[in-house]
Amino acid sequence: MSVEIQLRVNGKPQQGTVEPRLLLVHYLRDVLGLTGTHIGCETSICGACTVLLDGKAVKSCTLLAVQASGAEITTIEGLAPNSQKHAGNGAGNGIGNGTGTGNGTLHAVQEGFWEKHGLQCGYCTPGMILTAVDLLQRNKNPKEAEIRSALSGNLCRCTGYQHIIEAVQYAAKKMSARKR
Amino acid sequence: MTTRFIGKPLKRKEDPRLIQGISHYVDDLQLAGMHYAAFLRTPYAHAKIRSIDLSKARHAPGVVLALSGADVDGAVQAVPCAAQIPDMKAAARPVLARDRVLFVGEAVAVVVANDRYAARDALDLIEVDYEPLTPIVNPEKAIAKGAVPIHPGHKDNVAFKWELEGGDLKAAFKSADKVIKQRIVNQRLIPVPIEPRGVLADYQPGEGQLTVWSSTQIPHLLRTQIAAMLNFPETLVHVVTPEVGGGFGTKLNVYPEEAMVAYLAIQLGKPVKWIESRRENFQATIHGRDQIDDIEVAIKRDGTILGLRCNVIADLGAYYQLLTPLIPTLTGLMMTGCYKIPAARMEITGVFTNKMSTDAYRGAGRPEATYLIERVLDLVAAELKKDPIEVRRKNFPQPEDFPYATPTGLIYDSGDYQKALDLAVKVADYKKLRQEQAKLRKEGRYTGIGISTYVEICGMGPSSAMPAGGWESATVRVEPTGRVSVMTGSSPHGQGQETTFAQMGADILGIDPSQVQVIHGDTSIVPYGIGTFGSRATAVGGTAVYKSLQKVKEKMACIAAHIVESDPERMVFADGKISAKESAKKSIAFGQAVSAAYVAKTLPAEMEPGLEATTFFEPSNFTYPFGTHICVVEIDAETGDVKLVRYVAVDDCGNVINPLLVEGQVQGGIVQSVGQALLEEAVYDEQGQLITGELMDYALPRATDMCWIETERTVTPTPVNPMGVKGVGEAGTIGATPALAGAVADALAPFGIHHVDMPFKREKIWRLMHKDSRRAQ
Numbered sequence: 001m002s003v004e005i006q007l008r009v010n011g012k013p014q015q016g017t018v019e020p021r022l023l024l025v026h027y028l029r030d031v032l033g034l035t036g037t038h039i040g041c042e043t044s045i046c047g048a049c050t051v052l053l054d055g056k057a058v059k060s061c062t063l064l065a066v067q068a069s070g071a072e073i074t075t076i077e078g079l080a081p082n083s084q085k086h087a088g089n090g091a092g093n094g095i096g097n098g099t100g101t102g103n104g105t106l107h108a109v110q111e112g113f114w115e116k117h118g119l120q121c122g123y124c125t126p127g128m129i130l131t132a133v134d135l136l137q138r139n140k141n142p143k144e145a146e147i148r149s150a151l152s153g154n155l156c157r158c159t160g161y162q163h164i165i166e167a168v169q170y171a172a173k174k175m176s177a178r179k180r
Numbered sequence: 181m182t183t184r185f186i187g188k189p190l191k192r193k194e195d196p197r198l199i200q201g202i203s204h205y206v207d208d209l210q211l212a213g214m215h216y217a218a219f220l221r222t223p224y225a226h227a228k229i230r231s232i233d234l235s236k237a238r239h240a241p242g243v244v245l246a247l248s249g250a251d252v253d254g255a256v257q258a259v260p261c262a263a264q265i266p267d268m269k270a271a272a273r274p275v276l277a278r279d280r281v282l283f284v285g286e287a288v289a290v291v292v293a294n295d296r297y298a299a300r301d302a303l304d305l306i307e308v309d310y311e312p313l314t315p316i317v318n319p320e321k322a323i324a325k326g327a328v329p330i331h332p333g334h335k336d337n338v339a340f341k342w343e344l345e346g347g348d349l350k351a352a353f354k355s356a357d358k359v360i361k362q363r364i365v366n367q368r369l370i371p372v373p374i375e376p377r378g379v380l381a382d383y384q385p386g387e388g389q390l391t392v393w394s395s396t397q398i399p400h401l402l403r404t405q406i407a408a409m410l411n412f413p414e415t416l417v418h419v420v421t422p423e424v425g426g427g428f429g430t431k432l433n434v435y436p437e438e439a440m441v442a443y444l445a446i447q448l449g450k451p452v453k454w455i456e457s458r459r460e461n462f463q464a465t466i467h468g469r470d471q472i473d474d475i476e477v478a479i480k481r482d483g484t485i486l487g488l489r490c491n492v493i494a495d496l497g498a499y500y501q502l503l504t505p506l507i508p509t510l511t512g513l514m515m516t517g518c519y520k521i522p523a524a525r526m527e528i529t530g531v532f533t534n535k536m537s538t539d540a541y542r543g544a545g546r547p548e549a550t551y552l553i554e555r556v557l558d559l560v561a562a563e564l565k566k567d568p569i570e571v572r573r574k575n576f577p578q579p580e581d582f583p584y585a586t587p588t589g590l591i592y593d594s595g596d597y598q599k600a601l602d603l604a605v606k607v608a609d610y611k612k613l614r615q616e617q618a619k620l621r622k623e624g625r626y627t628g629i630g631i632s633t634y635v636e637i638c639g640m641g642p643s644s645a646m647p648a649g650g651w652e653s654a655t656v657r658v659e660p661t662g663r664v665s666v667m668t669g670s671s672p673h674g675q676g677q678e679t680t681f682a683q684m685g686a687d688i689l690g691i692d693p694s695q696v697q698v699i700h701g702d703t704s705i706v707p708y709g710i711g712t713f714g715s716r717a718t719a720v721g722g723t724a725v726y727k728s729l730q731k732v733k734e735k736m737a738c739i740a741a742h743i744v745e746s747d748p749e750r751m752v753f754a755d756g757k758i759s760a761k762e763s764a765k766k767s768i769a770f771g772q773a774v775s776a777a778y779v780a781k782t783l784p785a786e787m788e789p790g791l792e793a794t795t796f797f798e799p800s801n802f803t804y805p806f807g808t809h810i811c812v813v814e815i816d817a818e819t820g821d822v823k824l825v826r827y828v829a830v831d832d833c834g835n836v837i838n839p840l841l842v843e844g845q846v847q848g849g850i851v852q853s854v855g856q857a858l859l860e861e862a863v864y865d866e867q868g869q870l871i872t873g874e875l876m877d878y879a880l881p882r883a884t885d886m887c888w889i890e891t892e893r894t895v896t897p898t899p900v901n902p903m904g905v906k907g908v909g910e911a912g913t914i915g916a917t918p919a920l921a922g923a924v925a926d927a928l929a930p931f932g933i934h935h936v937d938m939p940f941k942r943e944k945i946w947r948l949m950h951k952d953s954r955r956a957q
Contacts, residue, residue: 019297026296035208036201038425040374041458045875048374076201083200110199114191117840120848121674122198123375123425129199148883155875157374157426158674160847160912161883 005069009034010078018065025049027065028075036076036126040155047154050127051075057134059153076126079133080107108171108178109133118167120158128154132168141172182754185683185693189840192679193693198423205423206378206395211451214380215244217441218299218454220289220306221463222281225315225534225868226330229279229288229308236305237291242298245448246306248289249276256443257409259434259499262647263506268340271331271532273499275409275436281310282330282498283535284870285463287436292444292452315534315868319472319495322531330498330532339496339530340505344512346587347523352487356478360559365937366548368470368495368862369855370878371541373673375425376456377465379438381445391418392442397431398711399671401648402438403703409439410446417442421701424673428852429540430465431673432713433502462873467862468541470495471508473552479560483571487523490515490552494530497537503544504537505530506647510545510637513588517553518597518635518806519575524587534868540713542852543636543913550634554918555935557633558925562934568922569605572633573598592635592804593898593906596832600894601633604808604830607892613812613826621930626815626949627825628927631808632919638907639803639900640714651798652716653709654724656685656732658791660778662771664689664696666728669709670721671701675845675909677717680837681725684903688729689736690753691770707794715805715907718837723901724797731793740773742784803898803906807831809850809919815927820946822858822924824887831915832894834906839893842908847889849912855881856913857920861939 002017009032018027028034028051037060040048044059051060052074083105109132112118119125128151135142135150142150147168148161156164197203234246258272277288289306293299316322316330322337329337353359380393390412396402399419407414424431437454445452456465471494478487494508512526557575561568576597577584584592604610610629617627641650653669666681678698685696699705712721736758737751744767746760759767776782780789812826829846836842859879863872872878897904917938924940925933931949 021297029208030296033210034201035204038205038375039207039455040376041875043458043874043876046374046458076199080200106196106199113199114195117189117192117844119195119198119674120676120844121373121375121424121426122194122203123205123373123423125198126201144888148886151883155374155880155882157372157428157852157880158848159844160849160851160889161886162847162889163844165883 003066005066007068007070008072010074011081020064020066022065023061024063024065024068025060028060034075034077038123038126040123045155047127047131048124050130050154052130052134055137057131076129079129080105080110107133108174109136109168111174112167112170116163116166116170118159118164124154124156128156128164132171135168136172136175140176181687183687185686186837188838190679190683190693190838192676193682194676194678203423205375205425206380206393207455209380209393209422211382214451214453215292215294215448216296216299216454217290217292217444217452218303219287219437220303221285221287221460222277222310223284224281224310224312225284226313227281227310228313229277229281230311231309232289233307234289237302240298240302240305242293242295243291243302244294245292245444246289246302249274249278252276252443253278256439259436259501260405260408261500261502261504263503264647265340265342265505268505269334271339271499273436273501273537275440284868285460285536290440290444292448317533317535317864317866317868319493319531319533322533323529330534337532339532342509342528343526344588345525346589347487349487349489349523349525352523353478356486357481358479358563360477360479360563362475362555362559362935364473364475364552364555364935366469366471366473366551367938368538369468369541369860370462370862371428371430371468372880373426373428373430376458376461377431377435377437378455379441380451380453381442382451383446383449385449388416389418390416390442390446391420392438393420393422394438395424395431396421397424397427397671397673397713399701399703400669400708401711402434405434406439406442410443419703421671427673428542429468429544429713432540432711433466458875459873462878463870464536466501466539466541467497467536468538469548470538471511471548475552475556477556477560481564483560483564483566483574485519485521485560485575488515488521488556490526492526492528494528495533495535495538496530497535498532499537501537501539503647504539507538507540507545511548513590514546514549514637515553516586516588517550518595518633519553520577521575522587535864542849543910546636546910547914547917550632550914551918551921554632554634555921558922559934568631569601569610572601572631590637591801593801593900594896595635595804595806596894596896597633597806600806600830600832601808603892603894604810604828607830607890608810608828610810626817626927626930628813628923628925630811630919630921630923630926632915632922633808634915634918635804635806636910636914637802638715638805638910639719639799640716641802642799649710651710651796652721652724653707653794653796654721654728655707655792655794656725656728658732658774660774662695662774666696666698666725667706668698668700668721668725669706670712670717672712672717675712675717676838676841677721680718680841681722683837684722684725685729688733689770691756715909718905719803719901719907720797720799722837722905723903724795726903727795727797728793731795732791735791736773738784738787739776740768743768743776743782799900801900803834803900805831805833805906805908805911807911807915809915811919811923813923813927815945817949820942820949822940822945824854827887827889829889830892830894831908831911832896833908833911834897835895835904837905843891845908846891846912849910850889850916851881851886852913853916853920854885857917857938858885858940
């Protein structure tokens, strides 16, 4: 049995038929090839699969693709649509060479994670970033305790969270400066 | 060499691809015609397999292959164990169980289908007839008289006995004013990297080439072992390690699925992928710790420690993984910690139980050592009513005592334990902490202050002391365009070698880090290497890089000197130029020397063309980082909740390539320690069911569990390698748990409690605090 779904993912309309049991995260990863959304636990505890659904952070490993029909999804790949996607080659405006001063095309939260060493293995990072984006939409200037609370549904085993908190603080500052 | 980049907090080169979600972990790779494997695992901890019926599964939609242990018997060998202890019994983990299963989660069959959902569906159609046997879960019961051996053919459940003794222990205990005894349990942990394991294999029959992508810390060792397990030519095995989403030792191993998925790809002539579920990761990927330590310590009234005796029961689980028997022996080597204890003895009994294997989890045997010796120091302080800091100072070796020989046979390279302790005491304002604590106690609030002064054994290690080679490789090649490729055998999983090794390349060759590309995790490109574990990537892998860079630099200096007519010794590499010291005019661009090496028309006589150098660096000793951690907890007497109030960490890992990355390692390690101290515990019930088998039931530390960590460093370089670097990957998990345990014990001192076993869960703590009041009722 298949069900037809229609949704927007990273600003692009998508439609197709899926098995009713297909998880949203598998739809994003296996059908659309958006593999930046990761799977860490399949029980919505770890948050590696976090995406934005109609602007709100949700865990895509415990949502069915059919439940997302009609929604607007943003994955990590869609967070900064104009960023350069040739990371790591050492060329260009600072991306990948590890010495640049940042650039204007990353989202402020992504930039914060890079500036503040908010990641090590990077596996939890897309989920962490999208959770932080959700927080900063609701709370422009979160206190440390509020950041910790907002991130408590996302597990990181490498960083110890402190640099992630600094990354979010960096982004909050940067985003409010841009608005001014 | 001018250090423009070494020692600086450069942002990581790895990050742009990771923060944009455009990098590739194993599950992100797609190959045309790819199929998916799923493993059926036993729900019984101990059972005979009477029969397995795969017929329904074989006919399920999408299924192309289903196999049980009988089908691969002889074709795929058991998981290798590199550790050797005299007289240890055999306990190789089969890739698929044959006649019996020995732990919950052991694989009994595998299905391959054209879709991951179809493969999982087909598992439900496999019929296995088990004859359940009585499981043995408690290691003390396992070695009690009359216990039935879990391995048929063994006479008991003792895997091995290992002992180590140094110094005159008898004399120590004879001359002691007091002897303190204590049992200390280091509970079993589940490491939980956020990316579970994953394997993808592809076989090209024409070329005979087998490619295996695996989330591993040891691509080359895996390649050798896959070849051995499949009896397949190693020359035709190509292992690729893409991004690895955390390892913490779990991926420093060889697993049944790695060989099986490769075997399936060969059998089918199709790419096969297997991605571990989190439940599988809990059940069938290695666990850590799990020791019962019975200690006896001989002391003088003034706090001098004369001797330490320790009896260890190490729960190994059912089978050996790669290093299982070795891990507890590291506890023995480090049992005297950073103290001058003249005599010590450890006796370890390795025990088989119906559980998953233990093996190297971040720290691997050394957190257990630090934990036991630091608990000892606190118990001594409590017994003598002395400050725990005073007792530590009393027993430290002094800086002039280094290199310091321990009674366990190690030579500590360098250290200044007093300095790190002094700094931590200053940063924490220890005196004030004690005053505040006294004040709060009067108000009925229970705060505790914990101190850990640790030393760890890192930079693993000299091959003479390692099970299978402790060296590391690096190749540096300056490409014709002037870009520099650094190939390292230390395949990372989050440590940031792409950045740190580029910093080294940039400084040594006088170029920008953006010109240096670090390549790792591909056995066809990178020379044979060992891997990233045991805090070795910088100290051993980095030194191999350093030496290769120096070799290339020397050759370039000869080329440049030949062109500008000067001496190679006088050539300076800076700002993309190679210049002679004597004259600004005698200078060529870096690229000009590179071109000369490849065009090969103007090379000095007898010089070979090309610009490439390889080093296999063999360290002469381990390195011994150290430090002091001080923390404050407050315990809520109403709930038993332990709240972390303050954490000060002073770590000394020698010289530092990138302080930002060192900071990240320290913080991350401390939080894993907080996990062990406050939350984590792998619990098997009496039937051998892993009841903490998911993240729903096994609590990891979250952002809300932590206070701000204040970090400082002292710098005591090691003489073991030219950069003076020691390693920092495990400092947090080795140094922090004792501080946390000390703080909890200190908070509970008013209740007459001086030791509590981890984890410090609310119920346990509440019961301890209310024991007397309930008795009174």
